[in-house]
Amino acid sequence: MHRKINIQWLILIILAGLFSIAYLANVVFPGKVNPTAFKYFTIDQIQSARAYNFIPRLSYITSFITQAIVLIWFAFSNKGAAIARWVENKSRGNFWVGVLFYFLLIWIILSLVRLPLILYSDFFWQHSWGLSTQSLLLWWQDFFKSAIIDLFLSVCGVLFFFFILTRWPKFWWIIGAAFLAVWLVFQNLLWPVIVAPLFNKFVVVKDPDVTSVVTRLADKAGMQVKEVLVMDASRRTTMVNAYFTGLGKTKRIVAYDNLLNNYPLEKVSVILAHEFGHWSKGHIIKGLALGIIGTFLVWAVMVFFLSEFKSSKGFYLIQTWAGLQLFIMLILFVINPLQSFVSREMEIQADRFALELTGDSKALVNVQIDLTIKNKSDVSPPEFIVWFGYNHPPVLSRINELGG
Ligand SMILES: [Zn+2]
Structure with missing residues (x-):
């Protein structure tokens, strides 16, 4: 040396x-x-x-x-x-x-x-x-x-x-x-x-079923969310997801096309409610x-x-x-464990928000099960790996938290 x-x-x-x-x-x-x-x-x-x-x-x-x-x-x-x-x-x-x-x-x-x-x-x-x-x-x-x-x-x-x-x-x-x-x-x-x-195309969702869900959730939560965007994720993956991103005027909820095209409205609704939670709690x-x-x-x-x-x-x-x-x-x-911990806490808050907003514990639990299977998430990941790097709580603790 x-x-x-x-x-x-x-x-x-x-x-x-x-x-x-x-x-x-x-x-x-x-x-x-x-x-x-x-x-x-x-x-x-x-x-x-x-x-x-x-x-x-x-x-x-x-x-x-x-x-x-x-x-x-x-x-x-x-x-x-x-x-x-x-x-x-x-x-x-x-x-x-x-x-x-x-x-x-x-x-x-x-x-x-x-x-x-x-x-x-x-x-x-x-x-x-x-x-x-x-x-x-x-x-x-x-x-x-x-x-x-x-x-x-x-x-x-x-x-x-x-x-x-x-x-x-x-x-x-x-x-x-x-x-x-x-x-x-x-x-x-x-x-x-x-x-x-x-990397992707983003367009405002025009589907009246989805827009009425967005309006209903926004009204109920008293939030100024007017629209959600859909992203052409299916060009790359079969995975299903949605996320919240941006600051100020660029704040937006984005849903994968895989979600909007293949999932029934009540499941789309609770997933969006979770993203509303991130928005409402100012997680970004x-x-x-x-x-x-x-x-x-x-x-x-x-x-x-x-x-x-x-x-x-x-x-x-x-x-x-x-x-x-x-x-x-x-x-x-x-410091990854610290960052992951903060992220997991935010996910728990967003889940709780979605539960309060929709009152639909069953749909929320079912969505967790669906997404876990679809995205091949580890159902029972090693505790160390969760502690070290999971930015979402593993599915069983989410189900437990959601009253499943
Ligand atoms: Zn989340």
């Missing part, structure tokens, strides 16, 4: 390592099925959902571990340091060329590490379970579109990061966090109207506020991690970029 790993890095890496091992162990050995599951699901449904979930989980954790190892190598090994020095020497005289080149090198390697895992779990595995309706061509189109958006935003990000690092060597973290906070607001505001339409704005607080905390802590990457003369080296990526990746991983 060229760079001595200091104590804070060591703690973070060990913690992430322990979480990864625990996660992996629970993927391979998911444990016994909760006996209550047999009240609502057949053995076949329970087993096939377990079998299906194995690969997405394995792909997630393998992707995390391999990317973390690559970044640890870039940030802390002799060879990693030599590469950073080589880039610096090659671009002598032009720091920014060096920064961009070093960034690109890591970006390409990480993309290549991820690619086979997501191609398999996202395309081939989904097809083998009959959950994907996507052609391979469309999959690659999506992949390149996302990659280009990611590359563009990341290039802006890396240039901005080194700009504030060199311009304000003491206070860069406050400026960086403040900038990211503003970015998060814009992202929540604009993503649904700028980025989402690059609350999530955003927590995200902004979290950003400041993470950037404040990051100072103590990136100081490792200063040269003997006290300025930050190009290798700081590997350190930043590694830090962000590891810290988001270890």
Whole structure:
């Protein structure tokens, strides 16, 4: 090891390592099925959902571990340091060329590490379970579109990061966090109207049955929801879903076409009522506020991690970029349980809201059962995996909560 790993890095890496091992162990050995599951699901449904979930989980954790190892190598090994020095020497005289080149090198390697895992779990595995309706061509189109958006935003990000690092060597973290906070607001505001339409078509639902449900729910809840949008999800998947997104004028409830086309009105109604719950409780704005607080905390802590990457003369080296990526990746991983917990709490609130609004406990429970079967959700997921990463409560606790 060229760079001595200091104590804070060591703690973070060990913690992430322990979480990864625990996660992996629970993927391979998911444990016994909760006996209550047999009240609502057949053995076949329970087993096939377990079998299906194995690969997405394995792909997630393998992707995390391999990317973390690559970044640890870039940030802390002799060879990693030599590469950073080589880039610096090659671009002598032009720091920014060096920064961009070093960034690109890591970006390409990480993309290549991820690619086979997501191609398999996202395309081939989904097809083998009959959950994907996507052609391979469309999959690659999506992949390149996302990659280009990611590359563009990341290039802006890396240039901005080194700009504030060199311009304000003491206070860069406050400026960086403040900038990211503003970015998060814009992202929540604009993503649904700028980025989402690059991947799907969204149109206002005109079906009079559905619009009358929307009006009825809105009146009853005293909310200003005038319409919902339908998204052509069936181009990619057979899964059924709806979601709430946006801020201010871009707030919207979106339903998959798979939901509106194949489900009876009373089920559509309770699903929409759940999304009304997210809207009414202001979950996007609350999530955003927590995200902004979290950003400041993470950037404040990051100072103590990136100081490792200063040269003997006290300025930050190009290798700081590997350190930043590694830090962000590891810290988001270890605080994932906290984020998942907050999300699960919001889901419980939205479920309660839907129950109060519709009074239809039976329909709500039945929808949970339907969606679980249709989307092949794990009926009895390992407790650790729920604690670590479930942003919705598992189906049995939702049924229980809904009075099923
Ligand atoms: Zn929800």
